[in-house]
Amino acid sequence: MKQLGISIIGTDTDVGKTFVTGLLGAMAQDDGFSVGMVKPVSSSAVPFPECITMDEDNVRNDLESKDATYLMQSVGIPESRRHEVNPYALAGDYSPRLAAELADVVIDYDDVVRHTLDVVSRYDLTFVEGAGGITTPLYGDKTFTDFMAAIELPTIMIADGRLGSINRAVLTCEYAKAHGIFVKAIIVNDTTLVDPFLLKTNIEDMERYTGLPVAGALPPYQGPNIHSVRLGWGRSFIDSEQLWKTVLDFR
Ligand SMILES: Nc1ncnc2c1ncn2[C@@H]1O[C@H](COP(=O)(O)OP(=O)(O)OP(=O)(O)O)[C@@H](O)[C@H]1O
Numbered sequence: 001m002k003q004l005g006i007s008i009i010g011t012d013t014d015v016g017k018t019f020v021t022g023l024l025g026a027m028a029q030d031d032g033f034s035v036g037m038v039k040p041v042s043s044s045a046v047p048f049p050e051c052i053t054m055d056e057d058n059v060r061n062d063l064e065s066k067d068a069t070y071l072m073q074s075v076g077i078p079e080s081r082r083h084e085v086n087p088y089a090l091a092g093d094y095s096p097r098l099a100a101e102l103a104d105v106v107i108d109y110d111d112v113v114r115h116t117l118d119v120v121s122r123y124d125l126t127f128v129e130g131a132g133g134i135t136t137p138l139y140g141d142k143t144f145t146d147f148m149a150a151i152e153l154p155t156i157m158i159a160d161g162r163l164g165s166i167n168r169a170v171l172t173c174e175y176a177k178a179h180g181i182f183v184k185a186i187i188v189n190d191t192t193l194v195d196p197f198l199l200k201t202n203i204e205d206m207e208r209y210t211g212l213p214v215a216g217a218l219p220p221y222q223g224p225n226i227h228s229v230r231l232g233w234g235r236s237f238i239d240s241e242q243l244w245k246t247v248l249d250f251r
Pocket residue numbers: 010012013014015016017018019020067130131132133189190191218219220221222
């Protein structure tokens with residue numbers, strides 16, 4: 001099988017890109033794919049509980065990206081491969097660009113692109129999560145729009161379902177298209193229990209005004225933090241086989 005990748009963008013920060021990416025990774029693995037995960041540059045990183053760890057490339061890790069940890073745990077990637085998943089972990093609830101500037105960290109943007117494509121080449125299916133909304137500053141003049149366009153992967157957009165979500169979805173989608181990012185489907189992730197009528201009509205209007213399918217709508221997850229339970233729950237809202245067909249154009 002050809003090695004494939006999917007990039008994950010969102011209409012904003014905190015819309016659930018990491019939550020949904022973890023779920024999609026678990027589904028892909030359950031469907032028989034070997035799965036890679038990349039969160040190339042992350043802010044909001046926190047100190048590791050055990051001070052300093054070294055990964056298998058002997059890279060010193062003293063900050064932990066919680067997003068990377070969640071993605072790794074969702075598909076069973078060991079701690080020794082943290083650097084593969086997350087080359088740059090930066091402190092502070094800021095854009096990665098600002099977080100890097102504040103920490104005097106130099107991000108090798110070209111290498112981040114190369115690294116991501118290298119990971120994509122090693123697994124059947126690799127998920128690549130950005131940070132925040134699509135134009136979040138990454139480093140220097142580069143934003144996640146530049147990065148997502150550079151890696152040229154089919155893309156899933158995560159949207160919330162609240163009042164205002166039609167506008168956020170259409171703007172993000174149009175901006176992505178205008179910059180050469182191939183958005184193939186939307187997943188609505190409702191973390192707030194939106195009124196069912198509003199949610200249904202928002203989904204219909206997102207499809208109507210973006211021309212893209214909404215491939216699933218997840219309600220707030222309130223179950224236990226058990227992998228198999230969450231996977232079963234996710235499968236009742238997302239048909240993964242159909243999703244891979246829509247996004248990856250195969251079978
Ligand atoms: N369907 C859901 N049910 C319950 N909680 C959710 C759901 N989706 C997301 N969350 C929670 O909402 C918060 C924000 O989600 P998440 O971290 O995935 O957002 P994000 O889009 O990845 O943000 P960032 O831009 O920082 O990467 C997290 O605490 C996550 O666990």
